[in-house]
Amino acid sequence: SESSKKCDSVKNSKNSEDNLCDASSALKAQTFFFSPSSTTSLADLNNFGHHEKHHRFKNLRRSFNKTPKCTTDTKNPTSLSYMIQSSHSKLKLDIENYSPQLARKPSEANLLIIKKNQIDLNVHHEKLGGFLFFSSKKKIPDQDLMVWTSQTIQKPLIKTNNKVIKKEACDLFKLIQIYMGDRKTLINMTNQNSLKKSAPMFNESTFVQQLTAPCVNDSVCLEIMTKGWMHPQLRDELYLQIVKQTTQNLNVHSCLLGWQLMAVCLNFFPPTHKLYPFVKEYILSHLSESPECGMVAESSEFSTRLARTCLKRLEKINATGAKKGLKNPSMEEVLLAKSTILNPSLFGASLEEIMLVQRKKCAQLQLPWIQKVLSEAVLHLNGTKTEGIFRVPGDLDEVNNLKVRMEQLWCSSGDVLGDDLDILKNITDPHLPASLLKLWYRELYEPLIPHELYDECIENCDQAEKCLAIIKKLPYLNRMVFTYLVRFLKVFADPSNVAVTKM
Template sequence: MGDRKTKLTQSQLALEITTKGWTMGPDLRDEIFIQITRQTTENKKEDSLQRGWELMAILLNFFPPTHKFYSYLEGYISRHIDTKYDLENFSLARWCRTHGIRFTDIVDDEHYNHVPIHHFAEHCQRRLERTMQSGAKRGVRKPSLDEIEQAKKSIYCPSMFGSTLDDVMKMQKDHYPERRLPWIQTTLSEWVLKLNGAQTEGIFRVPGDIDEVNALKIHCDQWKPPTECIDPHVPASLLKLWYRELEAPLIPDVFYNDCIVNYTNAEAAVAVVNRLPEINRLVLAYLIRFLQVFAATENARVTKMDVNNLAMVMAPNCLRCESQDPRIIFENTRKEMGFIRTLIQNLDTSFMDSIE
């Protein structure tokens, strides 16, 4: 929080605290959150106060409190949300424009103490609810400095990558309030086709140049279409990345077993799609309609990407196996591919023609 001098950067300190909480378990996690709430209560030092809220937001990307401490933390966060703001439509970008402040100035600290506390609290509240549902960061790899930096950046500059579908739709309200589909999804898909991706060998299998993909990611996060791009593999790679990095999988976990069980049953597979939340159903239907273009014989003959290959590269971007057992993961991979293949071959996507 900047109250004591240290040789480490704030991100390095945040990484140290995050790693300890992530590796050492629930009791220490609660203690960390307790200390942050204490340090941010009646703290008169503006920059220290906001660093504390920033740290809480970062930590909630990696682990939740225990259920026992959840109620207290949720109540503490809620008390700092300013109800005079319409939080559903609150945009830090709009707030910055109103106050003549640039996003980059916030991140670079020039106007750091101008960010309203309710913005941190609202971010923490959403993050708390998600992490209580999903649990601590999965896997065996410890948090990295890059992940800490990304968690910090997301507080101030929400990205369309790594967010939920609901959040992506909220982000685009300022730009495309009438759209029912994510702008990032339709734009990248359209550019793959504009660049003749349907007649490009290895599309979706051959990766685009990583530097160009990273540059395009930044470009798209600024709501700019990839007009400078000439290689269809680049928007195709970024499109796959967007699906893969969704905070929650395109097909929610609660439907996973139904997909695995019915991976060859066309009627049951379509029924699963129709039971999805509306935004998930529309986004998945758009993806399947898009893949059906590539699965057409005249295109697959050139791209060498028939329905089986398309299902193989896209299934991991739609479904996520929660098991850590290698045998189950291996067996389910085949079924995940089968489910997506069944949808490509059987899902009627004609109703998507009038939806954008």
């Protein structure tokens, strides 16, 4: 009899532990979606909008079926819900990392854009069970296909007959998962993983440091950029995979790293014209909607800043094209693309943004530092006596290298005007600073002459008085920069220089 009593007591204790786990799961779901004082039903889970097969909700649905509904009572230390809440505090990790702003489903409008532009998505299947010939599969709908997953993909998202692209697409998806911290590697190297464990709550200063500081995962980012740059057919696949992994991604840090990866990609190459409307619409959807929950306000605001950077880079690179040159992307370029996500770059920014940063570094300079340095470098390297100074381009790879060095100096702390020409001391070809100067003017986010004055300039280009009147209409900063440019070109317009430069 005593042995049977012991067995009964063991069974009861085991059942109580199971009930406690089930109740804790139910409480987790309850505190996850609703206020602490509300009750929860299975219908509430379905109404949340997540796919019923989502692996993170299978256990929660099972818990709701087994466990009676309960409410949290934090005022009563003896209540079951209070004991569950205190003894299972680790369950709140995903709750604190959750961000509805980052976890929205792709809209039907976005999927229509894909079909309208004749982008054929591959048919993917989900295994339902069985073995070998007896296994069964289920087709995954397109709108569920474009949702975050922890699993690998067996084929590209976009249909292709290229065997190389098929293999590269699957490898690329694994690299994206590694970079975002969603996939384990043989070496426990990612700063993201350690950040998730040490800082469950979103901390902007910590995450900003992680975004801008070099880390071991930068080599993964470089490999992704190299694949996209070497295989133009892979670029649309890359952007679709990033959209997939940033849709309904319940981990804030993972999702923000996905947005960071998109911003870095947009620094090197654009999507094709077919996919461009979809990518733009997806980015705009994260700018137009406001946060749904107060506890994720900081992360939602941060995601909006990342999305705004992605939009600017998308519009810029769609107009200018992919990175020029023969050399693959370098680690320096990747690090620079990361560091300029939250800080305005010298290239592609507006004059106001450049001067706002410059005032903190050197308030006495009234013109953009890069305009002054490159203009003086062209004159210093005897550009006035060089044939075709503004017609013959410099070596593209050397121009890219000079661009990276100037951006690095610009992003570094301290006075950027310590010694202007030191950065150009090893350069002997005046075509390099001349090409970079033209690139800077061309990539200004807003043109030096506003669009509304363009037609007026063309119509009155041979009438000096009307030209002066147009210049007076320019904003003050634009007028200062334009005046400096005219003085600079006036040197080359001297007849003695024209005879040599043939410009």
